[in-house]
Amino acid sequence: MTPLTPISVADDDLALLTDLYELTMLQAYWHQGMRERSVFSLYFRHLPPNRRFMLACGQQYAAELATRLHFSDSAIERLADTGLFRDGFLQWLSHYRFRGDIWTLPEGTPVFPNEPLMEVEAPVAEAQLLESLIMNQVQLETVLASKAVRLVMAAEGRPVVDFGMRRMHGVDAAVRGVRAYRTAGIAGTSNVLGGLRYDLPLRGTMAHSYVLAHDDEREAFQRFAELYPGTTLLVDTHDTLDGVRKVIALKDAHPDLEIGAIRLDSGDLGDLARRSRQLLDDAGYQQIRIVASSGLDEYQIQTLVRQGAPIDIFGVGTEMGASTDAPVLDLSYKLVEYAGKPRVKHSPGKVNLAGRKQVYRQCDANGEFTGDVIARREEYIKEGTPLLAHTIVNGEVDSAHIATLDQARDQACRSISLLPATMRELTSEDDGRSSDDYPVTLSQALQQLQQDECA
Amino acid sequence: MTPLTPISVADDDLALLTDLYELTMLQAYWHQGMRERSVFSLYFRHLPPNRRFMLACGQQYAAELATRLHFSDSAIERLADTGLFRDGFLQWLSHYRFRGDIWTLPEGTPVFPNEPLMEVEAPVAEAQLLESLIMNQVQLETVLASKAVRLVMAAEGRPVVDFGMRRMHGVDAAVRGVRAYRTAGIAGTSNVLGGLRYDLPLRGTMAHSYVLAHDDEREAFQRFAELYPGTTLLVDTHDTLDGVRKVIALKDAHPDLEIGAIRLDSGDLGDLARRSRQLLDDAGYQQIRIVASSGLDEYQIQTLVRQGAPIDIFGVGTEMGASTDAPVLDLSYKLVEYAGKPRVKHSPGKVNLAGRKQVYRQCDANGEFTGDVIARREEYIKEGTPLLAHTIVNGEVDSAHIATLDQARDQACRSISLLPATMRELTSEDDGRSSDDYPVTLSQALQQLQQDECA
Missing domain, CATH: 3.20.140.10 (nicotinate phosphoribosyltransferase)
Structure with missing residues (x-):
């Protein structure tokens, strides 16, 4: 061996x-x-x-x-x-x-x-x-910086967060990529070691596995939000808008529970963001923000921004992690x-x-x-x-x-x-x-x- | 700071x-x-x-x-x-x-x-x-292995050598890439640490800078071949065929000097390989082999091989180093x-x-x-x-x-x-x-x- x-x-x-x-x-x-x-x-x-x-x-x-x-x-x-x-x-x-x-x-x-x-x-x-x-x-x-700066420009002021560690080429790329991203104006990173080493704010939500490990999606949301006031809840594990409704019901039942944002991670992000925003606003939760991710590149972000999609934060992984169009x-x-x-x-x-x-x-x-x-x-x-x-x-x-x-x-x-x-x-x-x-x-x-x- | x-x-x-x-x-x-x-x-x-x-x-x-x-x-x-x-x-x-x-x-x-x-x-x-x-x-x-194996298949039995360290995403990718390349059937690597760590033969020629640091190209060839019997000489710094003629003249003047191969690194590799082969063969140096490099990918290698270009070894860097078409x-x-x-x-x-x-x-x-x-x-x-x-x-x-x-x-x-x-x-x-x-x-x-x- x-x-x-x-x-x-x-x-x-x-x-x-x-x-x-x-x-x-x-x-x-x-x-x-x-x-x-x-x-x-x-x-x-x-x-x-x-x-x-x-x-x-x-x-x-x-x-x-x-x-x-x-x-x-x-x-x-x-x-x-x-x-x-x-x-x-x-x-x-x-x-x-x-x-x-x-x-x-x-x-x-x-x-x-x-x-x-x-x-x-x-x-x-x-x-x-x-x-x-x-x-x-x-x-x-x-x-990596030259790719990241394109996403930052496309987002026109909305924060772009690095979720790319798993798609980067090895550990050195993952850690020092955070250094490059920081220079390019990326607002935060999910990468713990990279963020700690290069002083970029750590950001994270939850994975589908956390929701799936619970028999009930709403219970998963409640437990996570209780432990992490102001957290972001991932709503698309089963059905996105149904997930948003569960967040609203949870918040209605527990007004003191702090929910910072929901995260959309599949489907037509522009449409889902608009419909989610509407549901949240109608329920009086204007303060709950919307994070979008799911294979985003700079062109998609530009389109979403210019169409006025109510997305507050973009999470980017694959496309930025290896600068796929120009690696x-x-x-x-x-x-x-x-x-x-x-x-x-x-x-x-x-x-x-x-x-x-x-x-x-x-x-x-x-x-x-x-x-x-x-x-x-x-x-x-x-x-x-x-x-x-x-x-x-x-x-x-x-x-x-x-x-x-x-x-x-x-x-x-x-x-x-x-x-x-x-x-x-x-x-x-x-x-x-x-x-x-x-x-x-x-x-x-x-x-x-x-x-x-x-x- | x-x-x-x-x-x-x-x-x-x-x-x-x-x-x-x-x-x-x-x-x-x-x-x-x-x-x-x-x-x-x-x-x-x-x-x-x-x-x-x-x-x-x-x-x-x-x-x-x-x-x-x-x-x-x-x-x-x-x-x-x-x-x-x-x-x-x-x-x-x-x-x-x-x-x-x-x-x-x-x-x-x-x-x-x-x-x-x-x-x-x-x-x-x-x-x-x-x-x-x-x-x-x-x-x-x-x-990396999935890309490398395509180059190996395209070369149809001719050795493919990894020259990609400088194009790979950081040090972990460079070192562990060698592990992946070895599995894919790559025959050697220029990467010293990667090759030593994963037991893949080290391969290397010379850079243009070595030729340029000498006032005379032939002198550069002679000094390098004296120090490294059987080495590969890079012939395209000034003019490829002129470089090949210098190798031949050097070998004519010093029959004991062991020259293993010449390396082509620019221009029309198929055409230059044929003309170089002809010059070498005409001079009686059938044993001097031809290494080709210069932005090669699997399609170019396949074309060269199928056209019968007399290239014995392919050196590949950029395209394999980051699997550029599918990173x-x-x-x-x-x-x-x-x-x-x-x-x-x-x-x-x-x-x-x-x-x-x-x-x-x-x-x-x-x-x-x-x-x-x-x-x-x-x-x-x-x-x-x-x-x-x-x-x-x-x-x-x-x-x-x-x-x-x-x-x-x-x-x-x-x-x-x-x-x-x-x-x-x-x-x-x-x-x-x-x-x-x-x-x-x-x-x-x-x-x-x-x-x-x-x-």
Whole structure:
């Protein structure tokens, strides 16, 4: 029998969570004495389907993670066992610590194709090693936050709550997804550990199983509401409107019983919400709110909101939990400078922008964003705000440049509100890839460099 | 500044990785003295797009996990801080251990809608608590394995290697994905920790950055091949065929240098593979193999294979890493029996099958599977093999019923080969949902029970 492996990755194992070629390349750099300072840029080439921007998340977390990365004795032993690595290299690896510099976008920044979310500067091996882990971590949060923010926009101010833990890809996704959701403006989560860890209010109702474990639905409602004043009762186990009537009868019989809301979880949510609202209002229970869930995505929420469905809170699981319409982002982590010289890869369709960069976000007289300029890091651009901050300096975290969770949420909320209105529209794949409404251009100096390098 | 939170979930925190309502329902059961034995069934109602079957994975791992679940002192303290729970309940929770029974499908079993992957029998609170974690874990592996097996089938015997770590949703998905991929027949992985943990061969080539860090591509090839005899060289950094010519020139100049393969990572892979093969063969290097990668999915692999493209190994990342066309499975964990009485939820479109069940897989005289019968657990079905095994008995793992990694892989390979040929075809969404080719029926006794319960 295979012993049960742990569910998580201990800090001591984290450096092994990498692609093999990172380690073989590292040994090659070590073997060849290649220690020149390099710059790697993390960016994506194309927006995924249905996205007009991505909400950059996780890059500051990943930068901090980089400073903690180390090879424990047990990690070194396991690498030795592979037979691929020499003793001298493993000794070098056992002393590995990231001592370089990292520039990052603040968490919660809307970001567009070819803009660096992160630039890493260090001797080539130090910077190369980070590739796989950084990509895994930044993709996770950026993909989930970029989906969540669409649900938040669709709800037009009504709270959206995360019910997605069971549909997320494993425990790390479930927990750190809550961090991404919080940045995106999600109002609460059913995920206990995620909510406690990232200070997002815990929310929960009841499951159908609780109702089914009772012989009588009304008894289930009464017992639960007695124990949890102000709770939400799930009314659709047998028949939704019949369930609502039972709530009303219960409240009529026990006026002191506090019932905060009912939850609809199947059927035509708009119609059921209207009819439930009517029943509750007619009975004088205007204060009982309506929570709706059941495979909701941003389009359904937008339709419900615009049709005026009397739904107060949306619970979202599946669609947000894995960002089902766009579960991946084609992040690249590319060498753009080595030993002071810009580097460009020429593979068809995969050319990168050479050299160290900065992104300037420009705005009009009202403060609304009008477009971005990607420039060389060294050049002076008069207009616009530089976005990339010097987060890690010589391997040390500069706390002044790490956003708190609240700052990240505020950054996201404010930035999105300053984008052109068309960028906030929910688009389908066919028309979502146009960036005409938000020009991202290259500075003249960067264009010149690119021409020189591609010549 | 927010302190940096850990990347993973320690064993002591695992019980908190649950939806809040599980804990509030548990307290209600405790408060009401509801301790009756219950049966929960884990199943899905519909196949995701493009899937003709799912490959059940992770359910035995999840069953073992269930027996380890406990609330540490620190977990209890954090729950106390929420103000939602009473001291007596928290004390009960601090002694929580799963002492019930779990029946599971063997890992690597093809599974169809409404068939239980797992049935959990225990006092209601014990069984209820497992819901969120089990669903999260079983979905992760089942979704990834079900995607991976499609790539394996498309490759028709050529090895498929996992390069997906960077596109997977966080560290748990990346590591345990390797477990699922192994079951599905993936031949190797670039993921060091995943490969070491689950004993799947480590595979890796080089990145474009390594080539770019050298002023001369041929020098990069030579240095890498000297250090790693038999390695794979990435030839498309500047111009693919030019890269192949450099490999040939290098080999001509250093006949002793062992070069195992070249890797194509952009452009028209079929055309480039043919032209590269021709160049290599003309130079007398028939033994140098060709690895292809670059956003490959099962349809592209099938096309390449059927066109006879001389590709020896496929590397797959993005499409497999998040199962992009079907990243979620609508798993349900439903109460089907309480206190000896079958239970059914009547919500529209969400009716469950009542009672404890068993699945019988039937076959013809050649041993090929002809269909499944879902039956009551207690009834005797003459034809077919019962699939659900009694994995956890009174909270103890029965090792005889836990598949090893090799057994799971063999189970998957053998079972899939015994399905009707049409079930192994790659289908698109439009025609993939028909199950006419593989009937799954209910036994008469189960039909009768269902009629009685829904009446």
